[in-house]
Amino acid sequence: MTKAVRFLSLADAIGECVRDGDTVAMEGFTHLIPFAAGHEVIRQGKRSLTLVRMTPDLIYDQLIGMGCARKLIFSWGGNPGVGSLHRLRDAVENGWPNPLEIEEHSHAGVAAAYAAGAAGLPLAVLRGYVGTDLPRVNSNIRFIDDPFTGERLAAIPSLRPDVSVIHAQRADRAGNVLLEGIVGVQKEAVLAAKRAVVTVEEIVPDLRPPSPNSVVLPRWTIDAIVEAPGGAKPSYAHGYYKRDNAFYAAWDAISRDRSTFLDWMRTHVLERGSESHAVQI
């Protein structure tokens, strides 16, 4: 239903909207990944989260390594173009810092599940998973028969997170939000969730003529907006700053070792305030 959007500090937005035990989706398909918000979740020591994301990226590696998550729903968990997510692997392979339950899908499945959640449906139906071993290890992948043709189709539960967190380019002063460039699955993640937090590069008098593939989310679809310039770094914000590819490469070495990882997190996340949105090495 409709919401009364508020402009909050990052600490207040995360504090009020993300609760221990929640199912949390922080989305962004390579682009506009909400790092600042993820770091605040870590600083506030949220626990037992079920994290949802098509492509668990460095931010989920960090959340998992810092013990925020008990479960991960995902479809591709790597460091794009670089290799493994070592903290994700350590949690799955060795249960460090705590065991991590995983629910594994394909991109087509998660994308359809978000879309079904946004559409208020309990399930997504797709031509998917045929011949793969994923249904063997994921009981949320089932098959139904089309009543008209008899064709067999995959069915998975829709995704309806307790809270979705995204980063966008702009909000206007009424609280309407615009994102552009590669828009990924963020609109669906916001519309599928009970609560929605959006960090933005800037708050502007009006949204400006948006580009062709822009997404506008009306103010009444959002609970909290946080002005967090640089909040997607080291990923990128189309029209604002580039992807910090060097950081993605450097993360491989930082994250490979538990103590190096913890040191880095202490210096660059825990000991920083929630006002410093852009973390750099």
Add this chain to the structure above:
Amino acid sequence: MTKAVRFLSLADAIGECVRDGDTVAMEGFTHLIPFAAGHEVIRQGKRSLTLVRMTPDLIYDQLIGMGCARKLIFSWGGNPGVGSLHRLRDAVENGWPNPLEIEEHSHAGVAAAYAAGAAGLPLAVLRGYVGTDLPRVNSNIRFIDDPFTGERLAAIPSLRPDVSVIHAQRADRAGNVLLEGIVGVQKEAVLAAKRAVVTVEEIVPDLRPPSPNSVVLPRWTIDAIVEAPGGAKPSYAHGYYKRDNAFYAAWDAISRDRSTFLDWMRTHVLERGSESHAVQI
């Protein structure tokens, strides 16, 4: 699968792509209704068509009155803001000029059925038709149980027309097409169909920076492109010309009487060549 787009005359495009007995969708939600193409279908005397359209408009009233259709799949059949479609009513109420089978849905149903067709699915699942009498008169509205929650949901067959016909603002010389403004269900109608015909206001060297809510269809999704300036009149083409509201109002009197209707069609459609795209009273 992919197509090799061709630039054709209106007569050739309709002649090659629309065949007697086809299921034909001419879409356009108030905006960009493909009148010129519809008139060419009438001139070529196509017969036994199953016409699909969310909002059968004047163009379907004309096709039905001229005896092109044997069946209509639709969700709202009126003259927007004016009243009835008299030729549609005469066909349904009196079987003139021939009986017209109807398959009746809601907008939500037809929109979902096009989307499912575009997505290569045999069915659409929606929360729809609850408590209405439509399932009683349309055996293509059925209900399924969600395997996860047990919830009861409506299921309808996806729409996969033999041919979809739309009007768009522009094509580039490679055959990529752009439409903007109210984009309706045209992308889905094209992607759901076996064959696609697009009439355009103009063919340009490049598509130009499109507006925020624009739709681009790559050349390999289209079979035939026809340059037909004014081809959406008396509906409108955002950025090119306005809706001819006076014509919509005048149609009420023209179409009420069979012989007045036939006279008008003879003068304004049958006796005109396929090169004159914009019909006026």
Add this chain to the structure above:
Amino acid sequence: MQSRSDYTPSEMMITAAARALKNDDVCFVGIGMPSAACNLARLTHAPDITLIYESGTIGTKPQVLPLSIGDPELCETALTTVSVPEMFAYWLQGGRFTVGFLGAAQIDRFGNINTTIIGPYERPKVRLPGGGGAPEIASSCREVFVIVSQTQRSFVPRVEFITSFGFGNGGDHRQRLGLSTLGPSLVVTDLCLMRPDAETKEFVVTSIHAGVTRDDITARTGWPVRFSGDVTQTPPPEADELRVLRDLIARSPRGGGTS
């Protein structure tokens, strides 16, 4: 305050309907009188109301009343425009509307609406336009307002065909079908306002427009209409409401389909 000769029944009806909308409503707007009422509300007491038309135009602020659901004015003044499949899937079915505002050809004592057919479906006496967006507006919006001129022919005991489900046979019929939305909570006519009885869900008259008698209403209702115990008189249109409404209609093409 206007005297009754200063405004038409249609103006009374549109004004009364507009007043039922709140500033924070998100409203699915039908064409014709619903559109007039919604825009009157926006131009008077509810400047922040979100108006959405099924053509995909979200947060639209037309300066004139559109003749059709997809006029360019709606797109040009919208916060954003989405495709029609997205409108019905993510926005309507997604449960984002506080109010759906519908017209009707026929409505019955339980708020069920028929816009499909008069006579048998296979051999109709009158083929009406059909449901369009209404069947799912009726089930997916938190509540539904209906605006319709009151006649014996339009206010029937039982509609011949349920295009948009109201309260079915009354009572808890909605809940038994799994619907969690409120259903039709207000019917605005040129004579009165009607609201559903809390238990039976039969529509009863709760407010009577100035100069209208109970007999007028009874004579133009196809069932033995009941009057609420605390029936009130509808306040007539304010001068400001009339001015805004008349300006709006005057600058609109052919009255924006309200005629």
Add this chain to the structure above:
Amino acid sequence: MQSRSDYTPSEMMITAAARALKNDDVCFVGIGMPSAACNLARLTHAPDITLIYESGTIGTKPQVLPLSIGDPELCETALTTVSVPEMFAYWLQGGRFTVGFLGAAQIDRFGNINTTIIGPYERPKVRLPGGGGAPEIASSCREVFVIVSQTQRSFVPRVEFITSFGFGNGGDHRQRLGLSTLGPSLVVTDLCLMRPDAETKEFVVTSIHAGVTRDDITARTGWPVRFSGDVTQTPPPEADELRVLRDLIARSPRGGGTS
């Protein structure tokens, strides 16, 4: 014609893969070597090829190889960019791709791919990234090309986990599952090209790169690999292909993830 010392095995592999693409292909491009091969094709013999990345970028013409599937370069040079749910629903599942181009961690004799797990699923030895777009790329594209460096460890008799279905147990297994697409029709390695046997669907060597022996291939294949009756030698990269490829990689960030 280049002599073998003039190019690397990786360059041979990317060049051979690029040549398999046609000017009218619509290609779902995986990141890494598939991306390098697809863009090499576009910059040489297939200028009109349509490249699509799962981030939603349709008809993209990047000047540099992207490091990730969602680099801004892909959006900025695209004909259009759609949402990720639309990409998978209307475009991939809708059956609009002539070729899906995948990498692999493990591939077996029937072209099944594992990018999920080494060891038991519940107690993995190595947790790989997972399927991403690949499971449905493998089932929905008309045919699939795979590009992968050939080792005993990556070319196994039977993958431990089928992330992307090739020919299953071989023969008509695809048809029995209702798949109407062709499946993997080409595997390009740093040693050779392999194609499925028409009947058994086991991958057999059909072309050997210059300077590679049959023993090299046998030694680096985890099953008793067979050679086609009419096995050919892969033409080495042309000077022009090498120049374009090297320019492309030189101007890309860290080789566009091809390393």
